[in-house]
Amino acid sequence: MKLYPRTAFVRSAIVVGLVIGISQALTLWFFARNAYLPGIREYARLTVLQAELAFSSSGEEDARLAQRLAGATGIEVATPDNLHRGTVLLSQPVVSRFREEVQERLREPVTVRLEDSRQPVLWVSAPSFQKQWLRVPMEFFRDYDRYLLLGWGVTVPLLAIIGGLLIARGLNLPLRRLARVALKVGRGEAVPVLNTSIGPEEIQAVNAAFNRMTSDLQQAQRDRALLLAGVSHDLRTPLTRLRLSAEFMQDEELAHGIIEDIEDMDAILDQFISFIRDGADEQPDLENLNELIQEVAGKYPTEQTRFELQDLPRLMLKRLTVKRMLANLIGNALKYGAPPVEVRTAVMENVVCLTVRDHGKGVREEDIPLLLQPFSRGEKARTLSGSGLGLAIVKRIVDMHHGEIRLANHEHGGLLVEVRFPVTGKFVQPESLSAGVR
DSSP states (O other): OTTSOOSHHHHHHHHHHHHHHHHHHHHHHHHIIIIIHHHHHHHHHHHHHHHIIIIIOOSHHHHHHHHHHHHHHOOEEEOOSOOOSSOOGGGHHHHHHHHHHHHHHHTSOOEEEEEOSSSOEEEEEOGGGTTOEEEEEOHHHHTSOHHHHHHHHHHHHHHHHHHHHHHHHHHHHHHHHHHHHHHHHHTTOOOOOOOSSSSOHHHHHHHHHHHHHHHHHHHHHHHHHHHHHHHHHHHHHHHHHHHHHHHTOSOHHHHHHHHHHHHHHHHHHHHHHHHHHTTTTOOOEEEOHHHHHHHHHTTSOGGGEEEEEOOOOOEEEOHHHHHHHHHHHHHHHHHHSOSOEEEEEEEOSSEEEEEEEOOSOOOOGGGGGGTTSTTOOOTGGGGSOOOSOHHHHHHHHHHHTTOEEEEEEOTTSSEEEEEEEEOOOTTSOOOOSSTTOO
């Protein structure tokens, strides 16, 4: 099935070509039976009659009839100058059919040669002709020039195929445009409104339905962001009061526990907002990933981190968004793994590679595919506080920058996270995964 065409354009071309080819074949068959076959039979009968008058009779009357027949039809006894052994491919069916008709009437083998000139001529000989030849001008073939037939047989299907391809292209272009816009909708980008006044009615109906769908999705995204922002705002006010109250408590151990819980709740709210916004409001710029790593590393104790940074080309990055990604990677490694956390960068085959590894026990192999999903957490993480959005946010940021992320357990222990960014230059901008969400 690998040879089966995958695009509608190629399929349409093949279908149109097959239909036109079959139609042309049937037309040629009908044309041959109703135009050439009667002429071939008539000239075969006249050729046999001329052969009987010229070679089988000896009377003067037969000689006069042979001369009169030659004058009327052009079929006469003559000596060929130069004959081709082969036959032109397009004339082969005519020559073969003529030979069969003559042989059927003479009841002996017949030799037929074609003189391919401006006026095609058949030269006919048989044992009863006494080594002589009859010259048979193919006047019935003159009105149907083979080059004209060839041009008709090629030009008509070609024009029909071109017309079919133009029709297919007219249908494929709106579908391709719809596919491109659907990809943007999937990434959450703001998309232009599709034109509902051009194209067939079916395409107009699809465009109108797609416009309604994108409008509903964008409204749902705005409502979701507004709801989450409202919940975050409303929760932070009582959390602030609880923290102030806890600071005045006499039991310091209890107060410390309450404050830590409040800080965890506040961090979870921040992650929810980060997951929804994903840097949609930030403009990208050419940045050095090593510099961003060093800025983030300053927030962690030096004994808990190790860095091995090679020289890197500048990438088109959203600065604050990438720093959030780095903070999530290092923070997750310290929280759910064990120090030291090793951070390495390198350039391999036009790709900037960032690896973050902790020295913990790693995670179960069956949990690795789930770690990048929102609200999915490893077995060890279930005993600790958190939202389960850390690596999900990392994946969204990596996807935004056209990168790839891979997770695996290191052979010497710990979880290894590998992020690859293509060296795209300033002309390839990061994409917003939820543009228009405010």
